[in-house]
Amino acid sequence: MPGIPREFRVSLPAWLDDELAAVPATIxxxxxRMRLVHRLADRNWREGNGGPFAALVAEQDTGRIISVGVNVxxxxxxxxxxxxxxxxxxxxxxxxxxxxxxxGLPAHELIVNWRPCVQCYGATMWSGVRRLVIAGAxxxxxxxTTFDEGPLGADWAEQLETRGxxxxxxQLRDExxxxxxxxxxxxxxxxVAVYNPRGESE
Amino acid sequence: MPGIPREFRVSLPAWLDDELAAVPATIxxxxxRMRLVHRLADRNWREGNGGPFAALVAEQDTGRIISVGVNVxxxxxxxxxxxxxxxxxxxxxxxxxxxxxxxGLPAHELIVNWRPCVQCYGATMWSGVRRLVIAGAxxxxxxxTTFDEGPLGADWAEQLETRGxxxxxxQLRDExxxxxxxxxxxxxxxxVAVYNPRGESE
Numbered sequence: 001m002p003g004i005p006r007e008f009r010v011s012l013p014a015w016l017d018d019e020l021a022a023v024p025a026t027i028x029x030x031x032x033r034m035r036l037v038h039r040l041a042d043r044n045w046r047e048g049n050g051g052p053f054a055a056l057v058a059e060q061d062t063g064r065i066i067s068v069g070v071n072v073x074x075x076x077x078x079x080x081x082x083x084x085x086x087x088x089x090x091x092x093x094x095x096x097x098x099x100x101x102x103x104g105l106p107a108h109e110l111i112v113n114w115r116p117c118v119q120c121y122g123a124t125m126w127s128g129v130r131r132l133v134i135a136g137a138x139x140x141x142x143x144x145t146t147f148d149e150g151p152l153g154a155d156w157a158e159q160l161e162t163r164g165x166x167x168x169x170x171q172l173r174d175e176x177x178x179x180x181x182x183x184x185x186x187x188x189x190x191x192v193a194v195y196n197p198r199g200e201s202e
Numbered sequence: 203m204p205g206i207p208r209e210f211r212v213s214l215p216a217w218l219d220d221e222l223a224a225v226p227a228t229i230x231x232x233x234x235r236m237r238l239v240h241r242l243a244d245r246n247w248r249e250g251n252g253g254p255f256a257a258l259v260a261e262q263d264t265g266r267i268i269s270v271g272v273n274v275x276x277x278x279x280x281x282x283x284x285x286x287x288x289x290x291x292x293x294x295x296x297x298x299x300x301x302x303x304x305x306g307l308p309a310h311e312l313i314v315n316w317r318p319c320v321q322c323y324g325a326t327m328w329s330g331v332r333r334l335v336i337a338g339a340x341x342x343x344x345x346x347t348t349f350d351e352g353p354l355g356a357d358w359a360e361q362l363e364t365r366g367x368x369x370x371x372x373q374l375r376d377e378x379x380x381x382x383x384x385x386x387x388x389x390x391x392x393x394v395a396v397y398n399p400r401g402e403s404e
Contacts, residue, residue, distance in 0.1 A: 001222040004269055007213040008291040020203040067206055078291045079300040079328045080282070089210040089280045098281040119324025122352050126281045126321060150324050151361045159353045 010076045010086060013049050016040070016068065028063040033111050034135060034172045040070055041083070041113045042179045045192060049075040051147060052183040053113060055083040057091035057100070060107040060131055067091040074193070084112055084120035088127045101128030101164075109133055113176045114141045118150030124165065131166040135176035144180040146187065212278045212288060215251050218242070218270065230265040235313050236337060236374045242272055243285070243315045244381045247394060251277040253349060254385040255315060257285040259293035259302070262309040262333055269293040276395070286314055286322035290329045303330030303366075311335055315378045316343045320352030326367065333368040337378035346382040348389065 019040060027033045033056065040054035050071035057066045069087030073079055088110065092098050100108040109131035110124055116134075124132055137157075142149055153159065157167040186192045221242060229235045235258060242256035252273030259268045271289030275281055290312065294300050302310040311333035312326055318336075326334055339359075344351055355361065359369040388394045 001225045001227055001267060001270075003227070004222075004267065005292045005295045006218075007211055008288075008295045009209055009211045011209040016208075020206075023203045025203055025205070065203060065206065068203075073300050077298060077300050078294050079302075079330065080287050080291055080325050081300075085282050086210075089282055090207045092280050093207045093210045096279065098275050098279050098283075100281075117324055117328075119321055119328060122319055122321025122324060123282050125350075125352055126319075128281065148327075148365070150327055151355050151357070153353050153355060155353070163350075 008078060010072060010078055010081045010089070012068070012086070012090075013044075013047060013070065013072065013075055015043065015047055016070070019043060020068065023065075026062055026064045027058070030063070030111075030133065031172060033058055033063060033065075034113075034133065035175070036068075037111050037113050038135070038172060038175045038179055040068060041176075042182065044070040044083075045183050045186070048193070050081070052145065052179050053083040055087040055110060055112040057087050057108055057110055057129065060109045062106070066094050066108065080119065082117065082120050084110060084116050085123050088123055088129070092127070099128040101130060107131070111171075113179065115149070115152075115156075117147075118152055121152060121156065121160075125160065125163055129165060131168060132160060133168045133171055135171050136173040137169055140177055141180060144177070144184045146184075210280060212274060212280055212283045212291070214270070214288070214292075215246075215249060215272065215274065215277055217245065217249055218272070221245060222270065225267075228264055228266045229260070232265070232313075232335065233374060235260055235265060235267075236315075236335065237377070238270075239313050239315050240337070240374060240377045240381055242270060243378075244384065246272040246285075247385050247388070250395070252283070254347065254381050255285040257289040257312060257314040259289050259310055259312055259331065262311045264308070268296050268310065282321065284319065284322050286312060286318050287325050290325055290331070294329070301330040303332060309333070313373075315381065317351075317354075317358075319349075320354055323354060323358065323362075327362065327365055331367060333370060334362060335370040335373055337373050338375040339371055342379055343382060346379070346386045348386075 067090035
């Protein structure tokens, strides 16, 4: 069976270097960490890399930033390359192993600008993070952006808590919605490519 | 923010080259495709790359193999690198885009040796495949292997069908269970490393 691919790669876009140049290595204030996520989410769709989504992994107690991720589905050509998968995989690359909750490591948290889709919900569960921090969890994301997030049970947060992952909700919620609204306005104005799981870019 | 990683890579293990050397580029018979998946799943845990899981993406009508994947969580150090994510991402690399269901492409199917975990369930949903073929879907996987697969709703298959993804179940089911049983025996005999989302390798 010759010719089948042996490796795939997912990279952060080059504009992140600019965006992060003035960002300190440690951001002790959680709201400030979420503010950075919102800023990256907003720039991400404007740059055409993918949807209006960003994430980061930080050490829970110190606020040291281990990785950042943005949705690079369009840029990478990999449908799994949502912001959470990118941030978690890069964090694991940084610490040198698949388990961010391993003995000997500080506790890690994943910060995202809305409740993860069903894929990234599972990815969070298997990553070893001890906390998930989200800007919000309601239907507003799907209503505003038109993205399908997939089916999650009503007990989605308890299912994380049961597995030792704290869930912190409603962190800078209005700021998240402002990003989604801006994306939607550009969508309605025909200024950005739409993509969704059942069709190609339009 | 210097020093944070910009890229992650996931590669197939070297032993797959041997394993695939005599495999034809097209396998028209679906049972034969599943048999290959079972063989790769069985070798994968014995080689120490990760759990007893494999997957492949094929053109639905011809049986041409686009990609294969195995669970390389341990080998890659990326917790998301389950067999399905690897096979889907490599298939998207092969076709040159994130949507395996795009206009102009033949219909693709994902073949896996059991029902996907919650992460890979979502990944299947967003990948563009038109069919999911699995060896089985019951609690036997978790009971035998001790892996946590996460919460899926009772309507998990309907949720895929609603999104245009056919679900074909119980394909070489007994052969799947035989792989899981062999893995469990090695586990009980202390011959393989255990890993799980809430702890490190033991």
